[in-house]
Amino acid sequence: MAIIAPSLLAANFLKLQEAVEMVNSSEAEWLHLDVMDGQFVPNISFGPMVIEFVKKVTTKVCDVHLMIEEPSRYFEQFKKTGADHINIHIETCPRLHQDIQQIKAMGLKAGVAINPHSPAWLLSDIIRDVDIVLVMSVNPGFGGQRFIPHTIDKIKEIKQLIVEKDAHALINIDGGVTLENAAEIVAAGADALVAGSTVFGAKDPVAAIHKLKNA
Numbered sequence: 503m504a505i506i507a508p509s510l511l512a513a514n515f516l517k518l519q520e521a522v523e524m525v526n527s528s529e530a531e532w533l534h535l536d537v538m539d540g541q542f543v544p545n546i547s548f549g550p551m552v553i554e555f556v557k558k559v560t561t562k563v564c565d566v567h568l569m570i571e572e573p574s575r576y577f578e579q580f581k582k583t584g585a586d587h588i589n590i591h592i593e594t595c596p597r598l599h600q601d602i603q604q605i606k607a608m609g610l611k612a613g614v615a616i617n618p619h620s621p622a623w624l625l626s627d628i629i630r631d632v633d634i635v636l637v638m639s640v641n642p643g644f645g646g647q648r649f650i651p652h653t654i655d656k657i658k659e660i661k662q663l664i665v666e667k668d669a670h671a672l673i674n675i676d677g678g679v680t681l682e683n684a685a686e687i688v689a690a691g692a693d694a695l696v697a698g699s700t701v702f703g704a705k706d707p708v709a710a711i712h713k714l715k716n717a
């Protein structure tokens with residue numbers, strides 16, 4: 503069964519506490535928090551101040567996805583406000599190895615996120631150092647987009663790389679995950695699924711999480 507990480511980006515921001523409490527009452531293990539800076543991605547979402555309040559209510563693991571330029575400037579701040587995982591993009595980090603070591607030295611799990619255009623082999627020399635690979639199955643910046651089909655092959659390639667390199671990273675898929683495609687994504691090798699609109703757009707979000715988990 504996959505780990506489920508509902509993305510708060512799709513919640514009603516006027517009712518964030520209700521959204522976090524709904525996730526608390528569900529079978530989800532992680533809470534995915536999308537931080538966007540209007541530079542690396544065209545959208546601006548929320549930052550450490552919001553996460554600090556979310557952390558006071560959530561009982562789940564805080565999986566922070568940094569879609570920002572020079573993310574290392576903010577590692578300390580995100581740790582302080584409650585991140586358990588910090589995911590950074592391979593596309594924004596010229597010193598990725600150093601940044602990953604820094605996240606782990608703070609006692610957090612380190613994830614590397616990879617955009618749809620970046621090939622799986624780029625992970626070859628970092629895969630043994632990371633706890634999570636966050637595979638973007640949409641172009642980052644917005645919720646509610648359609649899953650890019652070639653991600654399925656990419657998941658298989660990354661899974662193979664993990665086996666070949668005797669690595670232990672979890673594969674987390676982010677973007678366009680639905681009740682219809684979740685089973686195929688898990689069958690390809692995904693360990694975790696981020697879901698924004700599928701969860702928060704559902705009439706019964708707790709049931710949607712249950713269905714994703716059992717996909």
Ligand SMILES: O=C(CO)[C@@H](O)[C@H](O)COP(=O)(O)O
Nearest residue numbers: 642643645646677678698699
């Ligand atoms: O990082 C991102 C988007 O950039 C995601 O985490 C989205 O928030 C997922 O939303 P859905 O595609 O599930 O609606």
Ligand SMILES: [Co+2]
Nearest residue numbers: 536567676696
């Ligand atoms: Co995300």
